Amino acid sequence: MYLKRIELHGFKSFADKVNVEFQPGITGIVGPNGCGKSNISDAVRWVLGEQSVKSLRGANMSDVIFAGSEDRRAQNLAEVTLVFDNSDRFMKYDYNEVEITRRLYRQNNEAEYLINKQQCRLKDIVDLIMDTGLGRDSLSIISQGNISSFADSKPEERRGIFEEAAGVSKYKKRKLESIRKLERTKENLERIGDIVAELEKQVGPLKRQKDKAEKYLALKDKLTAIEVNVLISEISEAKKTLDGLSKTMKDLNEQQVSLETDIQLKENSNDEIKKKMFSLDQQVNALQTKLLEAVSNVSKLETAKVEVDQKRKHALETLSKENLQENIANMKAILSDIVNEYNDRVERLENTEKELNEVIESQGNRNKRLAKLKEEIEYLASEINKNKSRKEILIDAVENKSNYHHGIKTVLSLAKSNKNIIGVLGDLISTKEGYELAISSALAGALEFIVTTDDLTARETIKFLRDNKAGRATFLPVSTMKPRDVREEHLMVSKTMEGYLGLASDFVSYDDKISSIVLNQLGNIIVAQNIDAANEISKATFSRYKIVSLDGDVVNVGGSLTGGSFNRRKSSLVQKRELEEVAITLENQEKEYAIKRNEYNVLDNEIKEVSHALLQKQMAYAKLEVVVQGKREELIKAKSEYESLSDQNIELEDFASGKTESKLINQLNEAIKYRDNLTEEIKSKRELRMSYVNQNEALDVELRECRKDLKDIQNEVNSSAIKATKLETMLNNHLTRLNDEYRMTYEYAVEQYQEEIDVEQAKLEVYELRTKITRLGNVNVDAIEEYKTVSERFENMNRQRIDLIQAQDSILEAIREMDEIMVERFSNTFEKINLEFNTVFRSLFGGGKAKIKYTDPTNILETGIDIDVQPPGKAVQNITLFSGGEKALIAISCLFAILRVRPIPMCILDEVEAALDIANVERFAKYLKEFSGTTQFIVVTHREGTMEECDLLYGATMQQKGVTKLVSVKLEEAIDLSDPS
Numbered sequence: 008m009y010l011k012r013i014e015l016h017g018f019k020s021f022a023d024k025v026n027v028e029f030q031p032g033i034t035g036i037v038g039p040n041g042c043g044k045s046n047i048s049d050a051v052r053w054v055l056g057e058q059s060v061k062s063l064r065g066a067n068m069s070d071v072i073f074a075g076s077e078d079r080r081a082q083n084l085a086e087v088t089l090v091f092d093n094s095d096r097f098m099k100y101d102y103n104e105v106e107i108t109r110r111l112y113r114q115n116n117e118a119e120y121l122i123n124k125q126q127c128r129l130k131d132i133v134d135l136i137m138d139t140g141l142g143r144d145s146l147s148i149i150s151q152g153n154i155s156s157f158a159d160s161k162p163e164e165r166r167g168i169f170e171e172a173a174g175v176s177k178y179k180k181r182k183l184e185s186i187r188k189l190e191r192t193k194e195n196l197e198r199i200g201d202i203v204a205e206l207e208k209q210v211g212p213l214k215r216q217k218d219k220a221e222k223y224l225a226l227k228d229k230l231t232a233i234e235v236n237v238l239i240s241e242i243s244e245a246k247k248t249l250d251g252l253s254k255t256m257k258d259l260n261e262q263q264v265s266l267e268t269d270i271q272l273k274e275n276s277n278d279e280i281k282k283k284m285f286s287l288d289q290q291v292n293a294l295q296t297k298l299l300e301a302v303s304n305v306s307k308l309e310t311a312k313v314e315v316d317q318k319r320k321h322a323l324e325t326l327s328k329e330n331l332q333e334n335i336a337n338m339k340a341i342l343s344d345i346v347n348e349y350n351d352r353v354e355r356l357e358n359t360e361k362e363l364n365e366v367i368e369s370q371g372n373r374n375k376r377l378a379k380l381k382e383e384i385e386y387l388a389s390e391i392n393k394n395k396s397r398k399e400i401l402i403d404a405v406e407n408k409s410n411y412h413h414g415i416k417t418v419l420s421l422a423k424s425n426k427n428i429i430g431v432l433g434d435l436i437s438t439k440e441g442y443e444l445a446i447s448s449a450l451a452g453a454l455e456f457i458v459t460t461d462d463l464t465a466r467e468t469i470k471f472l473r474d475n476k477a478g479r480a481t482f483l484p485v486s487t488m489k490p491r492d493v494r495e496e497h498l499m500v501s502k503t504m505e506g507y508l509g510l511a512s513d514f515v516s517y518d519d520k521i522s523s524i525v526l527n528q529l530g531n532i533i534v535a536q537n538i539d540a541a542n543e544i545s546k547a548t549f550s551r552y553k554i555v556s557l558d559g560d561v562v563n564v565g566g567s568l569t570g571g572s573f574n575r576r577k578s579s580l581v582q583k584r585e586l587e588e589v590a591i592t593l594e595n596q597e598k599e600y601a602i603k604r605n606e607y608n609v610l611d612n613e614i615k616e617v618s619h620a621l622l623q624k625q626m627a628y629a630k631l632e633v634v635v636q637g638k639r640e641e642l643i644k645a646k647s648e649y650e651s652l653s654d655q656n657i658e659l660e661d662f663a664s665g666k667t668e669s670k671l672i673n674q675l676n677e678a679i680k681y682r683d684n685l686t687e688e689i690k691s692k693r694e695l696r697m698s699y700v701n702q703n704e705a706l707d708v709e710l711r712e713c714r715k716d717l718k719d720i721q722n723e724v725n726s727s728a729i730k731a732t733k734l735e736t737m738l739n740n741h742l743t744r745l746n747d748e749y750r751m752t753y754e755y756a757v758e759q760y761q762e763e764i765d766v767e768q769a770k771l772e773v774y775e776l777r778t779k780i781t782r783l784g785n786v787n788v789d790a791i792e793e794y795k796t797v798s799e800r801f802e803n804m805n806r807q808r809i810d811l812i813q814a815q816d817s818i819l820e821a822i823r824e825m826d827e828i829m830v831e832r833f834s835n836t837f838e839k840i841n842l843e844f845n846t847v848f849r850s851l852f853g854g855g856k857a858k859i860k861y862t863d864p865t866n867i868l869e870t871g872i873d874i875d876v877q878p879p880g881k882a883v884q885n886i887t888l889f890s891g892g893e894k895a896l897i898a899i900s901c902l903f904a905i906l907r908v909r910p911i912p913m914c915i916l917d918e919v920e921a922a923l924d925i926a927n928v929e930r931f932a933k934y935l936k937e938f939s940g941t942t943q944f945i946v947v948t949h950r951e952g953t954m955e956e957c958d959l960l961y962g963a964t965m966q967q968k969g970v971t972k973l974v975s976v977k978l979e980e981a982i983d984l985s986d987p988s
């Protein structure tokens with residue numbers, strides 16, 4: 008077996024894909040420092056499974072991926088493939104060629120492993136090379152660092168190479184696995200041991216509980232069989248009795264219902280009779296009252312007849328018809344006079360009352376009007392007061408200029424003696440009504456600017472103000488200010504727009520001499536109806552003019568908007584207008600006040616006069632009322648006298664004709680007949696009532712008998728019901744017991760358990776069984792199942808424990824066997840290497856002695872390896888005491904000795920001979936040549952002596968900066984490459 012080819016791509020400095028062919032013998036790789044030679048041995052180590060980033064000279068595994076150079080971008084994938092010739096089947100793999108590949112992706116740091124292009128695990132690669140001598144601790148890749156660390160390392164650390172040479176690594180690995188397995192087994196054993204002990208503790212008590220439960224269940228079964236039979240027999244007996252009772256009760260109920268119906272009917276008839284009797288009693292009472300009246304009427308009529316007889320006699324003897332007629336005529340005349348008088352007074356009283364009401368109503372109206380006038384006068388007085396104060400304030404502001412700034416006031420006082428100071432602009436113009444806010448906004452601060460005839464006056468006044476610290480003011484000299492206007496085309500456009508009212512200067516009047524000032528301040532300002540119209544006009548005129556609305560809102564030049572509530576009191580124009588308005592209002596109010604006051608006084612006098620007249624009318628009415636009352640009484644008296652005289656006349660006529668007497672006799676006869684009829688009726692009703700009394704008594708006797716029968720039946724029903732309830736309770740209890748205690752229905756119990764039994768005997772047995780069950784005490788029926796589960800688990804665990812003990816014994820046995828093999832192999836190999844070491848040493852050093860020895864011969868499995876050598880002419884010394892070059896040569900001797908004992912198919916030596924002098928390099932190279940028959944050497948070197956012995960030479964270069972390239976070179980080229988100087 009030998010390494011046939013390495014394919015590198017993206018690995019360290021091998022940015023481009025590089026295939027390096029090898030052949031048996033020695034292949035040298037040469038080149039200047041840093042050109043990527045050692046990256047080849049790193050690549051081989053990497054593919055063979057190296058996991059230590061440090062061994063690969065990096066900080067992270069991704070450091071093996073080409074990181075980029077000046078002209079090349081970094082790679083994302085590193086891939087290296089080793090192709091082995093395996094035609095001798097040295098590797099346990101049935102192919103002539105074995106390709107082992109490793110890849111690493113930068114993006115996710117994911118690795119891939121392949122054998123002959125098939126994906127596999129890292130472990131598969133490690134297993135494949137384990138027995139080939141290419142493993143981790145083998146001598147397949149040796150660097151200069153390895154050589155010096157071999158020489159300088161502790162004896163225990165040196166052991167690894169010897170173990171690899173002795174082939175005990177795999178046993179060591181297996182032993183480690185066995186020890187781990189043993190530990191796991193011990194842990195399991197301990198765990199299972201605990202469980203078994205615990206289960207063992209439970210099994211004993213559970214068995215006792217189980218036995219008791221089984222005994223209990225046997226007794227319970229027996230008890231069930233007997234007691235269920237007792238219950239069945241009692242239930243069926245109770246059912247039979249209940250059926251009989253139910254039939255009896257049904258019959259009794261029918262009788263009861265019929266009796267109750269009978270009683271009900273009789274009671275109804277009784278009530279009916281009583282009602283009739285009551286009604287008869289009432290009728291008789293009423294008839295008796297009528298009878299009493301009839302009797303008394305008869306008696307009255309009889310008395311009247313006697314009286315009439317006497318009166319007739321007397322009248323016929325005493326009264327004369329002529330006298331009576333005369334008296335009646337006189338009385339009629341008097342009565343007529345009185346009626347006339349009375350009617351006259353009543354009419355007068357009514358007229359007076361009407362007049363009185365009219366006066367009262369008109370007086371009421373006057374009072375209402377007076378109260379209203381009073382209210383209006385008071386209101387007007389308060390309004391006049393308010394307006395007077397407001398007028399005073401406005402006069403103070405407008406005429407005394409109290410709101411003006413200090414500076415303006417000063418200038419105005421100067422104006423008195425300087426005719427060139429014309430005045431404040433606001434005072435010099437008067438605004439059309441309704442435009443005050445618009446003009447105030449248009450002028451804004453300019454309202455208080457001082458108008459002068461010329462700029463000299465303005466400048467002198469400013470100087471005066473400054474010198475006297477008398478405030479500030481702005482001046483508008485007539486001589487210098489120029490009128491401003493709105494351009495013709497803009498004016499035409501504006502006029503066509505809705506809401507356009509005119510130019511601000513159109514709405515003020517002023518003296519001609521200040522026209523230049525007014526046109527300067529207002530000539531180019533447009534007035535619009537409202538802010539919306541102002542905004543539209545501003546847009547149409549490209550925002551070149553200030554536009555004010557009647558409310559004082561402003562669209563400024565440029566289109567910005569100013570607006571909101573306006574402080575009316577601050578504007579002198581508004582105040583001026585307000586002063587005018589207040590003065591007019593005040594004048595009107597004072598006029599109205601005077602008119603109303605006058606009206607009030609007139610009305611007040613009128614009311615006083617009418618009140619007097621009213622009082623007199625009321626007195627007259629009261630007097631008339633008394634007169635009418637007297638006349639009314641007089642009239643009533645005369646009327647009654649007249650009627651009495653008329654009655655006497657009629658009576659006299661009736662007596663004379665006998666009409667009165669015969670009328671009375673008729674009445675008396677009618678009354679007697681009526682009285683007798685009543686007496687008859689009362690008698691017949693009394694007889695009827697008597698017959699009802701008899702019927703009622705007979706019914707009462709029958710009812711008493713019926714009720715007695717009903718009570719007897721009810722008693723019988725009750726006692727049967729009590730019996731049935733008791734039986735039902737017993738039946739229910741038994742059924743419940745069957746259900747609760749034995750989990751069965753009555754029907755099921757009959758089907759499964761019923762037998763002929765002696766109930767009394769059975770009850771005795773039940774008692775005995777219950778006593779036995781009670782004696783058992785607490786019984787855990789679940790214990791039977793629990794015991795089964797726990798004992799099965801116990802058996803199971805115990806079996807597992809025994810199996811584990813056996814497994815532990817066999818692992819221990821295997822470890823012991825492995826130890827024996829390792830000791831044997833290690834000591835055999837050690838002895839062989841020891842012999843070879845001496846031989847190789849002598850030939851490389853030209854004489855002397857060398858040996859390796861155990862540091863602990865009693866523990867071959869762990870002993871360290873020490874090296875003692877005696878170069879020619881020197882004393883025996885430990886390897887650590889020699890010079891660098893000597894140490895390297897001793898280590899190389901040992902290395903060759905190992906190779907002689909255990910040849911390996913391939914070995915990469917990375918500058919191992921760097922520290923040797925030329926003579927020693929030559930000896931080293933010769934020795935290498937000797938071995939190259941059995942081992943393929945790939946040698947990274949700078950040394951000419953080594954190069955000379957190589958069969959094939961590769962030169963590593965970096966023609967492109969940072970990217971390694973390999974080319975086959977001749978010896979001379981190789982020497983040049985290694986030492987370009």
Ligand SMILES: Nc1ncnc2c1ncn2[C@@H]1O[C@H](COP(=O)(O)OP(=O)(O)OP(=O)(O)O)[C@@H](O)[C@H]1O
Nearest residue numbers: 019020040041042043044045046070071072073074
């Ligand atoms: N991941 C990487 N990407 C690119 N270049 C890398 C990467 N890792 C290492 N190198 C380059 O590899 C070079 C080192 O290579 P190497 O150690 O094999 O050189 P050498 O020829 O053995 O030198 P010497 O003779 O001094 O031992 C350095 O130039 C380093 O920059």
